[in-house]
Amino acid sequence: MKKLLLLFVAACASLACAAQDMLVQNVHIIDVESGQILRDQSILVQEGKITAVFPKASPPRNIPTNITKTDAKGAFAHPGLAEMHSHIPPASAEGDFSYTQDILWLYIANGILNVRGMMGHPSHLELKGKVASGEIISPRLFAAGPSLNGGSVQSPEHGAQMVREQKAGGFDHLKLHPGLDMPRFLAIANTAKEEGIIFGGHVSLDVGLANSLQHGYKSVEHMDGYIEALVADKSKLDPQVAGAFSMMALPYADMSKIPELVQMTLDSKAWIAPTLTLFERFFGYIPADQFRLEPDMKYLPGVQIQQWVNQKKLLENQGMLREEIVKPYLEFRQKMLLALHTAGVPILMSSDSPQVFNVPGFSIHNEIKSMHEAGMEPVEILKSGSANIARYFGQDGHYGVIKSGAAADFVLVSGNPLEDLSRLKNIEGLMLRGQWISKEKIQSELKRIEEKNVRR
Known part of the structure; x- marks a missing residue:
């Protein structure tokens, strides 16, 4: 696909620009709620919001004449992806967020515009403040304690x-x-x-899936607790016998x-x-030795990759990851x-990153492949x-959709991802709460991070 024609001032040619008004033209919009594609559309962005979506042949009369225009050249726009199980790194002991x-940036570079941290740290509150002030460019963050x-x-x-x-x-x-018992869980x-x-x-073993759901779990991570709920003989669930996640x-x-x-699960919402x-x-x-050679690993410190190798090899050496054991579990x-999804239980896109061989951002594309x-x-x-992310947090329509009134969050990709999900990787640029981030900026940040982690 041809490079997007970006009519920016020179100062914004290769940098992520502050939120600005923009008209994105010649774009095909994916409506994730209906599954329809709105072809040959334009998206008007003003003050961080989408203020109009319209066919290019029928523009509204109130478009400012001096607005920045972007020709998307037939790119497909979707509302962005999410990582709803992230282990956002805390600041260093010196308070450094580098x-x-x-x-x-690894999340952003992969089209992920919403991140829920699920390994909380006090510094995440400071991080959210820096993001809100514009000091740090970031996906929309939700922080668990x-x-x-x-x-x-x-x-x-x-x-x-x-x-x-x-x-x-x-x-x-x-x-x-x-590790929680019922009294502590109920409190x-x-x-x-x-x-x-x-x-x-x-899901703690002493609590169980039924109690977790009945007493208000909003999300069950990893589908934890389901195997345990299917096993009548609870002696088989001893962690020393059942192994990780009772596999x-x-x-x-x-x-x-x-x-x-x-x-x-459905009844508990x-x-x-x-x-x-x-x-x-x-x-x-x-x-482990196969995963360590994947190209994505170059974006993380070598010591972290080695730690992951060691963690997985420990299980390999114990004989717990033999194919005849693991394949039926997977x-x-x-x-x-599929049973949960087919019944109407809502799903949150999540991979758990950074975590063993799950490089932030890139791991979501692996997750998408697995979900398919x-x-x-x-x-x-x-x-x-x-759209599910906004709904989860009780903010339907505020983001997660490309519609008038929603936050200006969308990703432009070459090719229709509904025909081939791998096209979600073909990012031509993205809008993050009204801030345009060009393909050049994304590539620049990936190169910077790669060079920072060169194995010496």
Whole structure:
């Protein structure tokens, strides 16, 4: 596809410009809600909002004559992707956000415009402030607070206190990890409802999926708890026997109960963050030495990649990642996701990054491929990373759609991604809350990050 004709002033030729008014012409818009493509459209952006979407043959009369115009040359526009299970790096001990900014640019470079942090740190509140002020360029951020787990929560009273503190501090979400018993879990859940902060995460064994859903889980991360809920003999769930995420307990799962669990999830109005690619790469049977050679790894420090190699090889050496063990488990995860999705349980695009062999941004494209292989249709996959995000946070129509009145968030790609999802990687430029980021700027940032992490 020809390079976009960008009629910018020279100062903005290769840099991400501050929010500006712009008319994007000759673009095909993907409506993720209807699945339709609106061809030969124009998008008018003013003061960070989409103020008009119209056929190029029927422009409104009130378009400013001096507005910057961009000829998209027939690119396809979608509302952006999301990473709803990110481990956003905290600031360094000295308060430096340089590494965090690199990770945020990796997301942007892959068309990800919304990120939910699920490994909270106090510095994330400062980060959100810097993003809001324009000091740091970033996807829209939602920050969960520090982990609530069996080690961090000392008592029910302490759990309730932590919830109140995180809400008062300005976190958007609570993240629960394993190890909670029922008294501590109930204290967290009840206080979260009182304080008006959403919560979700892993499912503690002593709590179980049913209690997690019935007491208010907004999102279930990794589809955690579903295998455990299918196993009647709870002795098979001993972590020393069942392994990570109870994958070794799969032979004891009663698959006839899947419809019951799906209905329970649907009734509770919970959401699913599947992270298929995490399990395929971290807990899959493809060896660590194969993943370490992938091109995406060049964007992260060598020491981090080596840590990932060591983590996966530990499981390999224990014999836990043999194909005959792992393949049925991965197939179950695809089956479980499709059953939930088909029933109408809403899905959140998520991969878990940065995490073992999940390079931020790039891992979402792996996740998209896996979601499609599981049976999800392309438009539903796109919706899981756009309109669903706004709906999850109770902000329908504010972003995640390309419509008048919504935030000016969209990505231009060459080729129709509904025909081939890999075309989502063919980014020709993007609009981030009214701030245009050119293809040249994206390539420049990727080159900078790559050079920073050259193995010496």
